[in-house]
Amino acid sequence: MSHDISQVAKKLTAQSIKGFYNPFTHIQFPEQLEKNNWFVSPELISIYGSPEWEALNEEQKKKLSFFEEVNFFSLNVHGEKSLLEGLTRRLYESENQDVTDYIHHFIDEENKHMYFFGTFCEKYAGKIYPDRKIVFPREYATGEEEFLFFIKVFVFEEIVDYYNVTTARDERVMQLSRDINANHHEDEVRHLAFGRVILNDLFKTFSPQWSAETLQGIRDYIRGYYVTTWREYYNPDIYVDAGIEDAYDLASRVFESDKAREHRVRASRVSLNYLKKCGIIEEIFEL
Amino acid sequence: MKTEQEVKETLRQWVLKKSKKVTGAELAFDTHLLETRILSSLHVMELILEVEKIKGSKFNLKAIKPGAFNTIDSIYASFFGSAT
Numbered sequence: 001m002s003h004d005i006s007q008v009a010k011k012l013t014a015q016s017i018k019g020f021y022n023p024f025t026h027i028q029f030p031e032q033l034e035k036n037n038w039f040v041s042p043e044l045i046s047i048y049g050s051p052e053w054e055a056l057n058e059e060q061k062k063k064l065s066f067f068e069e070v071n072f073f074s075l076n077v078h079g080e081k082s083l084l085e086g087l088t089r090r091l092y093e094s095e096n097q098d099v100t101d102y103i104h105h106f107i108d109e110e111n112k113h114m115y116f117f118g119t120f121c122e123k124y125a126g127k128i129y130p131d132r133k134i135v136f137p138r139e140y141a142t143g144e145e146e147f148l149f150f151i152k153v154f155v156f157e158e159i160v161d162y163y164n165v166t167t168a169r170d171e172r173v174m175q176l177s178r179d180i181n182a183n184h185h186e187d188e189v190r191h192l193a194f195g196r197v198i199l200n201d202l203f204k205t206f207s208p209q210w211s212a213e214t215l216q217g218i219r220d221y222i223r224g225y226y227v228t229t230w231r232e233y234y235n236p237d238i239y240v241d242a243g244i245e246d247a248y249d250l251a252s253r254v255f256e257s258d259k260a261r262e263h264r265v266r267a268s269r270v271s272l273n274y275l276k277k278c279g280i281i282e283e284i285f286e287l
Numbered sequence: 288m289k290t291e292q293e294v295k296e297t298l299r300q301w302v303l304k305k306s307k308k309v310t311g312a313e314l315a316f317d318t319h320l321l322e323t324r325i326l327s328s329l330h331v332m333e334l335i336l337e338v339e340k341i342k343g344s345k346f347n348l349k350a351i352k353p354g355a356f357n358t359i360d361s362i363y364a365s366f367f368g369s370a371t
Contacts, residue, residue, distance in 0.1 A: 130348055132332040134356075136321060224329040231333060236340075248340035 003197045009098040012190045016105035019186070023112035027179055033124050036062055037174040039069035041166050046234045049259045052250060064242040067125070069177055071235045072163060073117035074129035076184075079156045080114045086149050102194060109187045116180050129237050133228070141214045143206030148221065150202060151280075154195045155225050158271035161188050200278045207279075222275070223285050230264050230287055231255060261287060294341055294367055298359045301337050305330055316359040331356060338366050 036059060045061070045068050047053045056064065087107050094100050121128045140148075167173050168182035207215060234255040236247035244250060254260055264287040275281045289297065295316050302325065303311055309318070309325045320326040326334070334356065339345050346366060355365035 130345075132335045132348060133328075134331045134335075134348075134351070135328045136331075221327075221329070224327065228329045228332055236336065237345075248336065251336070 003200070005197055005201050006096055006098040008194065008197045009096070009102040012194055013098070013102045013105055015190055016102075016109065016187075021112075023115050026112075027116055027176070027183065029119055029123055029176070033176070034174070035066055037066075038062055038170070038172045039065045039174060039177045040072065040163070041170040041173060044068070044163055044166055046238070046260070047244075047250065047254050048263075050254050050257065052244060052254075056244075060242070064238070064244070067238040067241045070121050070125040070127075070241075071129055071233070071238050072160075073121050073180075074131075075232055076117045076160060077114055077121070077128055078131040078133070079160070080110045080117075083153055083156075084110055084114075086153070099198075106191060106194065109191070113184050113187065116183065120176070120180060125241075129235060132232075141206075141210055143202060143209065144214065144218065147199070147202045147206060147218065150195060150199045151218075151222055152225060153191075154199055154271065155222070155229055157188055157192055157195060159229060159267060161185060161192060162267040162270075164188065196274060199280070203278060203280050219281055222281060226268065226285075226287055230268075234260070289341065291363060291367070295359050295363050297341055298337070298362055301334070302326065302359070305333065316363075318359070319357055320359070321357060326356070334362075338362065342366060 039062075042048060042061065042065065045053070045065055047064075053061070084107060087103050087110070091103055091107075092100055094103075118128065164181040164185040168178050168185055170178070210218070234251045236251040239247035239250055268287055269284075272281070272284045276284055299314055299316065302320065303309065303314060306325045308323075314325070318325070335348070352365065354361055356362060
């Protein structure tokens with residue numbers, strides 16, 4: 001698991017320059033959307049396979065798929081806002097100029113994605129679902145805060161990419177939604193590659209300096225962050241807007257169901273395997 | 288509508304279920320949840336959902352004051368008190 005971060009950053013920078021585009025003309029947003037459409041692959045809908053899902057007719061399922069996509073895009077807006085803050089703080093902080101060069105492209109592309117996600121939500125739903133995450137200040141061991149920043153980026157982007165790829169390839173899904181997901185995936189391939197290399201690099205650099213307690217705390221945090229990230233996909237706001245009753249109980253019940261657990265394991269398998277291969281986690285955990 | 292005692296007890300049970308770091312005998316309404324690491328930042332999103340569920344409505348997340356999640360007493364005062 002050894003990569004030269006400089007070489008990776010240079011290669012990704014060249015690819016970003018080659019694929020550079022104008023976000024304001026790249027994807028066309030029509031004035032109105034036909035809502036009787038699939039906006040996300042049905043199998044990705046949070047309550048898919050539950051008795052509540054089976055009780056809906058096709059039109060209701062499609063309406064739910066719209067709000068599921070609004071939630072997914074809202075999560076992306078919030079995630080990318082945090083990512084942009086963190087990346088901006090890291091500009092010109094690395095001793096490696098190639099890394100700094102690539103961070104410029106990373107920021108540029110994340111800003112474009114946020115424009116696509118935010119425009120869809122505001123234009124067609126009139127809102128972005130609020131972010132319920134709060135981070136409290138605390139003290140960190142050397143390198144711990146840096147490592148945790150990139151772990152959060154890694155977990156968030158790896159899960160998002162599973163959704164992007166599935167929806168982008170699904171011919172049942174309406175074109176605009178497929179286009180946004182496909183575009184995001186195309187850029188994220190580079191971000192994921194960078195995230196994996198830098199994460200491994202940071203772990204190798206700092207973990208020998210961490211106490212057993214710090215390392216265990218980090219491993220617990222990774223598990224907790226996966227669970228919290230996944231929990232946001234079961235947002236009661238979606239069910240309220242889709243007209244489904246007992247939204248809060250439904251969100252908890254579905255989140256804890258075996259079917260949903262199987263889905264989360266499937267969607268997280270690649271990223272968890274990578275963390276295990278790097279020695280960052282010791283065992284693949286349940287989600 | 289739940290009484291103050293019922294709301295606090297519901298929250299106490301939620302904390303016990305979600306945190307493995309405290310027993311029922313150790314957890315009082317005025318126990319510090321964050322300082323003692325009974326709860327972490329990662330628990331807060333689910334805690335907010337629980338508060339919304341008990342309350343039956345959402346609240347302005349931007350208006351949350353520092354210290355709101357320190358104890359079960361402060362959670363009650365912040366989200367269920369007469370001023371909210």
